[in-house]
Amino acid sequence: MNVQNYIKLEFASKSSNEAFARAAAAAFAAQLDPTLEELGDVKTAVSEAVTNCIVHAYPEALGRISMRMRILEGNVLEISVRDWGKGIEDLEQAMKPLYTSGGEERSGMGFTIMESFMDKLRVRSAPGKGTTVVMRRSIRPRVGHL
Amino acid sequence: MNISAAYNAGRLTVFLAGELDQHEARHAMRAIDELLDEYMPRDCAMDMSALSFMDSSGIAVIIRTSRRMKELGGRAWIENPSKQTQRVLDASGIDRLVPVAVR
Ligand SMILES: Nc1ncnc2c1ncn2[C@@H]1O[C@H](COP(=O)(O)OP(=O)(O)O)[C@@H](O)[C@H]1O
Numbered sequence: 001m002n003v004q005n006y007i008k009l010e011f012a013s014k015s016s017n018e019a020f021a022r023a024a025a026a027a028f029a030a031q032l033d034p035t036l037e038e039l040g041d042v043k044t045a046v047s048e049a050v051t052n053c054i055v056h057a058y059p060e061a062l063g064r065i066s067m068r069m070r071i072l073e074g075n076v077l078e079i080s081v082r083d084w085g086k087g088i089e090d091l092e093q094a095m096k097p098l099y100t101s102g103g104e105e106r107s108g109m110g111f112t113i114m115e116s117f118m119d120k121l122r123v124r125s126a127p128g129k130g131t132t133v134v135m136r137r138s139i140r141p142r143v144g145h146l
Numbered sequence: 147m148n149i150s151a152a153y154n155a156g157r158l159t160v161f162l163a164g165e166l167d168q169h170e171a172r173h174a175m176r177a178i179d180e181l182l183d184e185y186m187p188r189d190c191a192m193d194m195s196a197l198s199f200m201d202s203s204g205i206a207v208i209i210r211t212s213r214r215m216k217e218l219g220g221r222a223w224i225e226n227p228s229k230q231t232q233r234v235l236d237a238s239g240i241d242r243l244v245p246v247a248v249r
């Protein structure tokens with residue numbers, strides 16, 4: 001697939017970086033002229049993916065999170081969020097709505113929201129090695145709007 | 147984020163403003179806990195009209211508030227969610243547990 005633009009960011013797994021990651025995704029997506037709703041969906045999905053790295057991948061110490069954003073042919077925004085943390089033992093279980101290994105501060109709806117707000121979601125994970133989440137969303141071109 | 151409240155005749159309205167993510171969720175839970183302890187309301191409305199962003203961490207805050215209100219023998223609901231918030235509520239199916247009122 002033809003990559004038309006990309007950006008790569010790396011940041012520490014601090015919860016104060018959640019807002020930064022959302023803002024960065026929104027700023028990068030802006031070149032596709034998304035609607036407010038599309039922008040909100042992308043920000044929400046990024047917030048879920050990054051929060052999972054912060055809360056689940058590195059529960060004890062600070063870790064490294066990498067976020068790669070690409071514009072693919074046909075107005076497609078692709079966002080990958082990667083960590084080198086704990087990893088996921090049972091991915092099928094983890095992706096079920098309401099499943100959480102966290103306490104009452106979690107809702108178990110993160111993957112469900114990523115899935116419903118993006119067109120595609122792929123998760124690769126290995127226990128002890130880390131997790132990569134790749135999401136794609138096609139942004140509808142707006143005719144007569146420039 | 148910023149949390150303020152109004153109390154009148156057994157009803158507490160909690161106004162959530164700004165962005166509610168995991169970073170802010172603990173602060174929000176503590177603030178709401180303190181308000182519930184202080185007022186012991188019969189009803190608790192969570193006004194989300196000024197909430198510009200919320201993710202699934204906000205769902206955990208809503209569920210917890212609703213559970214605490216049930217323990218108090220009362221009810222909790224959501225009022226005036228913004229568009230983005232409404233989409234997160236829809237995707238999570240929380241409206242089956244906690245009612246959403248638009249006025
Ligand atoms: N990056 C990650 N590293 C390790 N575990 C993860 C990661 N992302 C998700 N998980 C696991 O998948 C579960 C479900 O995630 P999610 O749907 O976002 O719900 P929640 O974050 O509320 O628990 C988490 O509770 C956790 O066990």
Ligand SMILES: [Mg+2]
Pocket residue numbers: 048051052109110111202
């Ligand atoms: Mg999550």
